[in-house]
Amino acid sequence: MRRLQKIGLILAIVILVGTFFVQPTELLPTAARNTLGLLFAVIVLLVTEVFPIGITCLLTVTLMYLFNCAPGENGSTSVPAALSGYTNATLFFVLASFGISEALTVLPLSKRLLLRLMGMFGKNINLLLFAIMLCVAILSSVISNVAAAAVFIPIMNNFLNIYDDKDERKRTARCYMIALPIASMIGGMMTPAGSSINMLAISQLEALVPGLRVKFVDWMLFGIPLAAVALPLAWLFCIRIMKPAALSKEKIRRYIGEVAVKEPFGKKEIYVLSIVVVMITLWILSSWFPVFNVTIVALIGLALFFIPGFEVLTWDGFKRCVSWEAFFLMGTMISLGAVIRASELNVWIAQVVFPSSFGAPAFMAVALIALITFVLLIPIPVAPALVTMLSAPLVGFAQIAGVSPYVLMLTLGLISANCYLLPLDTVPLMTFATGSYGMFDMPKVAGPIQVCLIVLAAVWIPVAAKMLGV
Numbered sequence: 370m371r372r373l374q375k376i377g378l379i380l381a382i383v384i385l386v387g388t389f390f391v392q393p394t395e396l397l398p399t400a401a402r403n404t405l406g407l408l409f410a411v412i413v414l415l416v417t418e419v420f421p422i423g424i425t426c427l428l429t430v431t432l433m434y435l436f437n438c439a440p441g442e443n444g445s446t447s448v449p450a451a452l453s454g455y456t457n458a459t460l461f462f463v464l465a466s467f468g469i470s471e472a473l474t475v476l477p478l479s480k481r482l483l484l485r486l487m488g489m490f491g492k493n494i495n496l497l498l499f500a501i502m503l504c505v506a507i508l509s510s511v512i513s514n515v516a517a518a519a520v521f522i523p524i525m526n527n528f529l530n531i532y533d534d535k536d537e538r539k540r541t542a543r544c545y546m547i548a549l550p551i552a553s554m555i556g557g558m559m560t561p562a563g564s565s566i567n568m569l570a571i572s573q574l575e576a577l578v579p580g581l582r583v584k585f586v587d588w589m590l591f592g593i594p595l596a597a598v599a600l601p602l603a604w605l606f607c608i609r610i611m612k613p614a615a616l617s618k619e620k621i622r623r624y625i626g627e628v629a630v631k632e633p634f635g636k637k638e639i640y641v642l643s644i645v646v647v648m649i650t651l652w653i654l655s656s657w658f659p660v661f662n663v664t665i666v667a668l669i670g671l672a673l674f675f676i677p678g679f680e681v682l683t684w685d686g687f688k689r690c691v692s693w694e695a696f697f698l699m700g701t702m703i704s705l706g707a708v709i710r711a712s713e714l715n716v717w718i719a720q721v722v723f724p725s726s727f728g729a730p731a732f733m734a735v736a737l738i739a740l741i742t743f744v745l746l747i748p749i750p751v752a753p754a755l756v757t758m759l760s761a762p763l764v765g766f767a768q769i770a771g772v773s774p775y776v777l778m779l780t781l782g783l784i785s786a787n788c789y790l791l792p793l794d795t796v797p798l799m800t801f802a803t804g805s806y807g808m809f810d811m812p813k814v815a816g817p818i819q820v821c822l823i824v825l826a827a828v829w830i831p832v833a834a835k836m837l838g839v
Contacts, residue, residue, distance in 0.1 A: 373417050373418075374417055374418060374419045376417065377413050377414060377416070377417025377418070377419045378414075378417075378419045380413050380417075381410040381411075381413045381414050381419065382410075384406055384409050384410040384413065385406055385407070385410045385432075387406070388402060388403060388405070388406025388407075388436075391406070396716065396717055396720065397714075397717045398712075398713065399437075400437060400438060400711070400712035400713070400714075401712045401713050401714040401716075401717055403436040403437060403438050403712070404433075404436070404438040404708055404709060404712040404714045405714055405717065406436070407429070407432050407433065407436055407438060408705065408709070408714075408754075408758060410432075411425065411429050411432075411705070411754070412749055412751065412754055414428075415698075415751050415754065416749075416750065416751070416793070421694070422694040422697065422698055423693055423694055423697040426697035426698055426700065426701035427697065427701075429701050429704075429705065430451050430452060430701055430704060431451075433450075433451040433704065433705070433708055434448055434451050438451070438708045438711075438712055450704070450707060450708060450711060451704055451708070452704060453703065453704050453707045454699070454700040454701055454702065454703030454704030454705070454706075454707070455700040455703075455704070457572060457700070457703045458572070458662075458664040459565075459568045459569060459571070459572040459664070459699065459703065460696065460699050460700050460703065461664055461667075461668060462562075462565075462568055462663060462664040462667050463513075463565045463568065463695060463696065463699050464691065464696060465664070465667035465668050465670070465671040466512065466513050466562065466565070466667065467513060467516070467687075467690050467691040467692060467695075468671040468674060468682060468687050468690065468691070469511075469512055469645070469648075469667065469670060469671060469674075470512035470513050470515075470516030470517075470690070471516070471682060471686065471687065471690035472641050472644075472645075472674045472681045472682055473508070473512055473516075473641065473645065474512075474516060474519075474520045475681065475682070475686075476635070476637060476638050476641055476681070477630045477632075477638070478638055478641065478642060479504070479508055479520055480524075480630055481630055482504050482507065482508070483500070483501065483504045483521075483524070484625060484629055484630065486500040486501075486503055486504050487500045487501075487625050488625065490503075491621050491622075491625060492618060492621075493615065493616070493618070493621070494541065494613050494614065494615055494616045494621070495608045495613065497616075497621060498544065498545060498548055498604060498607065498608060498613065499601075499604045501521065501525075501545070501548070501549070501552070502548055502549075502551075502552035502600060502603070502604055502607075503552075503600065504521075505517050505518065505521055505549060505552040505553050505556060506552045506553070506555055506556025506559075506596060506600055507556060508520075508556070509552070509553045509554070509555075509556030509557045509559075509563055509564075510556050510557070510559035510560050510562070510563045510596075511560065511562050511563065511645065511649060512562075512563075513564070513565065513692075513695075514550075514553045514554050514556075514557045514563070514564055514786075514796045515553075515692060515695070515795055515796055515799070516690075517553045517556065517557075518549050518550050518553040518796050518799055518800065519799060521549055522546075522549070522799060522800060522803065525542075525545050525546065525549065526803070528545075528624060529541060529542050529545070531616065531620050531624055532614065532616075534614070536614075537614030538614075539805075540611070540612065540613060540614050541613040541614050542803075542805040542806075543611055543805050543806040543810060544607055544608065544611035544612070544613040545613065545805075546800040546801075546803055546805035546806055547607060547611060547797075547800070547805075547806055547810065547811055547814055547815075548603070548604070548607045548611075548814075549800050550789055550792075550794075550796040550797040550799065550800055551603050551607070551789055551797075551814070551815065551818065552600065552603065553796055554786055554787050554788070554789055554796055555596050555599050555600050555603060555787065556596060556600070557786050558592040558595055558596045558599075558783050558786055558787075559589065559592045559593045559596045560585070560588060560589055560592060560593075560652070561583070561585055561588045561652075561663065562649075562652060562663070562667075563592070563786075564786045565695060565699055565753070566752050566753065566756060566782055566785055566786040567588065567592075567782050567783075567786065568663075569699065569702065569703065569753055569756050569757070569782070570756055570760070570778055570779065570781060570782025570785075571583045571588070571782070572703065573703075573706055573756065573757070573760035573761075573778065574760070574764075574774065574775065574778040574779075576706075576707075576710075577710070577760060577761055577764045577774070577778075578764065578774055578775075581774075581775065582659075583775070583779075584655070584656035584657075585652045585653055585655050585656045585663060586653050586656040587656065587837055588779070589653075590833050590836065590837065591779055591783065591829070591830060591833045591834075592783060594829055594833070595783060595822070595825055595826065595829055595830075598825055599818065599821065599822055599825060602818065602821050603814075603818050606814050606817050606818055607814055610813050610814050610817075611810075611813075611814065637679070637681055640679055640681070641674070641681055644670050644673050644674070645670070647670075648666055648667065648670040651666045652666060675687075692795075694795075695795070698751075698753055699753055702753040702754055702756070702757040703757070705754075705757050705758075706756075706757040706758075706760055706761070709757065709758065709761055710761045715760075715761030715762045715765065716762075716765070718758065718759070718761075718762040719761075719762035719763075719765045719766055722741065722745075722759070722762060723741075723762060723763070723765075723766040723769070724766075724769075725769070726769065727766070727769055727770040727771075729770075730831075731770075731772050731776065731831040731834070732827045732828065732830075732831045733827070734767075734770045734772045734776075734777065735772075735776065735777070735780050735826055735827045735830050735831060736823055736824075736826070736827035738763065738777050738780045738781060738784070739780055739784045739822065739823040739826045739827065740823055741759075742755070742759070742780075742781055742784040742785050743784065743787075743790065743819050743822075743823065745759075746785065746788050746790060747790060747791070750788060750790075750791060750793035750794055751794075752785045752786065752788045752794065755785055756781060756782065756785050759781060760778065760781070763777050763778060763781055764777075764778070773834065773839045775834065775839045776830060776831065776834045776839065779830065780826055780830055783826065783830075784822065784823075784826060787818075787819065787822060789811065789815050790811070790812055790815045790816065790819060791808060791809075791811060791812065791815075792806075792808065792811050797811065
């Protein structure tokens with residue numbers, strides 16, 4: 370066991386045991402106190418990686434039961450409440466999204482898109498980076514951020530071999546490997562399907578405000594303009610701060626020729642592309658026709674990739690491509706969100722995190738929530754946990770601020786999806802693991818981007834909300 374894991378285990382045990390020495394109050398009753406202790410202990414276990422993520426999640430469900438965090442009607446512990454996240458539709462959308470991502474990446478569809486963009490923008494090393502970031506962002510709008518970034522890591526490693534000079538290769542690798550997860554997470558803002566965080570935020574909002582429904586196309590009105598402005602800004606910060614080494618046009622042209630897909634569009638590619646286009650169309654139509662439920666459409670689309678004679682995926686391949694860590698994390702965080710509300714811990718969190726009065730305009734409320742989210746992502750770099758923790762208190766704060774909870778919850782979802790100030794989230798961790806950059810290289814680029822996102826969110830989100838009449 371590593372030193373950090375030992376510290377994490379000891380600290381988590383101290384928090385759990387110490388919870389029972391905290392006297393309950395009117396604002397923090399027993400169930401809320403127990404839930405708060407469990408929440409902090411779980412965050413410590415996740416950040417220090419004491420156990421595999423899946424085991425931490427299953428342990429959390431067990432502790433919800435043992436700590437009586439989810440009392441039932443008769444006051445006893447409710448097992449169904451502790452497991453409620455695993456029956457949530459959002460969890461099954463996330464499960465299907467991994468299969469959809471795999472179907473798009475096992476075939477050369479993403480490579481064809483990249484090559485087309487490289488041909489358009491690949492005149493120099495800086496424009497080449499923009500082409501890659503644009504391609505990643507487009508893919509990330511409909512498949513998971515993890516998959517969108519993962520498919521390009523080997524492509525980037527292969528490309529970097531063009532450099533003869535070791536220092537130039539290292540400098541360019543630092544820039545490109547930092548840009549990759551940032552582009553993926555910015556692209557994930559564009560549609561609800563782009564990130565599991567988006568779906569979690571929608572699920573929490575619809576559970577907290579009965580009768581409220583977040584339409585697929587409405588989310589796009591918020592997310593696409595934000596991403597369209599944030600992506601070029603992120604690219605500028607990457608090339609200005611990290612300064613990739615120049616390459617001749619000839620070397621870039623030669624590389625594009627080497628990686629070109631020689632085969633024409635195959636039947637399977639056409640089949641996959643057709644299914645994905647139909648799915649996106651139905652997701653958009655779900656904004657007006659609820660019968661096209663986003664999760665149901667995703668599950669049907671996934672099933673079509675297994676049709677005999679048109680198999681794009683195999684069951685064994687699907688099992689391998691699913692991030693079971695993400696599956697268990699999402700299920701447990703949804704359960705934890707339900708428990709936070711049931712125990713009324715949300716009232717205490719609202720008192721601690723959010724101001725008790727707020728008389729500023731809506732754009733100031735959005736800026737405040739964006740700032741709080743980015744600040745809390747530093748000690749709690751697990752976006753699902755943060756969204757779960759803040760959702761119910763945020764809805765309460767929306768009433769105090771006189772702003773629609775719809776506006777503030779979408780702010781929370783969009784901002785928390787950009788968890789890359791430090792490479793601790795799953796997506797930046799993948800490129801950090803390549804050894805291309807250090808822990809504190811990323812904040813040099815990510816810090817300015819996040820400041821820009823706070824400003825962009827404060828400007829655009831209230832405008833979009835007014836356009837929708839919310």
